[in-house]
Amino acid sequence: MHYADGRSTACEDVLPSQVAGCTDLNTTAFLYRVFRAEDPDLVVFTGDNIYGADSTDAAKSMDAAIAPAIDMKLPWAAVIGNHDQEGTLSREGVMRHLVGMKNTLASFNPEGIEIDGYGNYNLEVSGVEGTSMDEKSVLNLYFLDSGDYSTVPSINGYGWIKASQQVWFQQTSSSLQAKYMNKNPKQKEPAPGLVFFHIPLPEFSSFTASNFTGVKQEGISSASINSGFFASMVEAGDVRAAFVGHDHINDFCGKLSGIQLCYAGGFGYHAYGKAGWSRRARVLSVQLEKTDSGEWRGVKSIKTWKRLDDKHLSTIDSEVLWNRGSNGRRGKNPDGS
């Protein structure tokens, strides 16, 4: 969102006809539009939620940025990017502020272990109440802090997800998989996992126009070093897609080694973009399997599309990100048979 001071903060990279009166409030208005159209069960803010350097008061800026979700009583989660801490709050301070806000499902960090960064946590989505799945997490959401900038003198550029975070992620995934698959009713493959963080991984550079959906209009601004989080996700075995922010005018999803690597595309108006290329939001939709006897079971598919902040709030690039059995790990059919 790159939110700053609200009404007094001008838009960047909009058409000449849109400049007059365009402010952070356009970002706010776009949030309300998408929320009303999609009625989401969860909102995820993928970092650079505020643009700290232009925010007079980082806490107030964050409150204003997130306000529409709270106002509409939507549960929400957030990770931090590389600009959130550039104002009156440190990275730690920004994350502490976020976890104290209303309706948030975000956490500061896991308890009892030492870990790099701020805002590494996971959320479990239970199966339907009253079914055999109601004590299982049928969908796992992982949130990680991908840092801001390198602190190693010999390495320039952006930050990265550290080994300590990867071990936490893998242990969490492994324990969730064991619970899901071993306990009654036993499941044949893990519940799908979705991962959210701010800075794209170097592996986002693996795609060409022929093997992704969406556009790539700028370079992949990943860290200049590969810290191995893609490998950790692949090893974990349950991750079906990862979602990042950071690059405003890339908005693609591409699949590598069974994992969809996705951008949303830029959302905020006080952020670089491309005049005439609408601000956008990625939407995820998760479907449950229903047995012949009518009982809801685990997740069978995950779909995505983007909403554009244009006249019709256009829906574009609809696609299936994952279907049960589609990764060939356990050779199931898309219908779960």
Added chain:
Amino acid sequence: MHYADGRSTACEDVLPSQVAGCTDLNTTAFLYRVFRAEDPDLVVFTGDNIYGADSTDAAKSMDAAIAPAIDMKLPWAAVIGNHDQEGTLSREGVMRHLVGMKNTLASFNPEGIEIDGYGNYNLEVSGVEGTSMDEKSVLNLYFLDSGDYSTVPSINGYGWIKASQQVWFQQTSSSLQAKYMNKNPKQKEPAPGLVFFHIPLPEFSSFTASNFTGVKQEGISSASINSGFFASMVEAGDVRAAFVGHDHINDFCGKLSGIQLCYAGGFGYHAYGKAGWSRRARVLSVQLEKTDSGEWRGVKSIKTWKRLDDKHLSTIDSEVLWNRGSNGRRGKNPDGS
């Protein structure tokens, strides 16, 4: 070394004139030659010490392979490669056998933590006895198991160093650095670290002929995924060089982000190679600083060269891998001032 059954195991890729009578015993003879010429304080075997598939008895093969070091009473360390476990011992079994052998400084794994692989350990080299450095480790050696093959269905090829190993490595490095730098006499930069494992990192592909010393005669057979160990070494801040085996006819060292990435080049005769291109061994030489008053202090430089198994046991590609102050981390001069 790719050792198999000894006298009955033929050489690979030698000149027609060398084929007759060439066996694993040529590998043994080369070990003795190098040991006599260099009189090393420590020998490091960097994996594929035996070629399990051709070894009738893996334990006996390992005993025979390492025998010259034991015979000459040289302390030695080892990591395992991707071929050691192809015989009658598992990876765990091979490492357990190694740590039970005479004169070894190898360990099975760190105590008290869960870690991937077999043979992750470190060695400390104390400063000169009777000096102010005699309770400090002035040189740190790290040994890791880089695995054998991917066990993830969607990833082909070789194994990799996992996040759990990287966290152990970073914690070990961090604790060694704290001891070295904070305790009397305080030191301005960490003691140099050297890392040994079998499979090259993807970053070994970063070099062109213009920025390495040695040769690159085949592709870099790293894992097909980047698990981030290079990033972990750079983050740690004390590592000056990493040494691998695996590719027999690459023998270069190249420097990336302050770390020398080095091959030795193939040593063993029952291993692919290049006929007419001598088998070789990398030698490391570490120099201590001496103060004006004649007291030995920490390490001031690390040099390397290779010995060829030719008529004169030729020394080639001598170079300085690291000089105190040369990485610009703390802006010291090469003389330590």
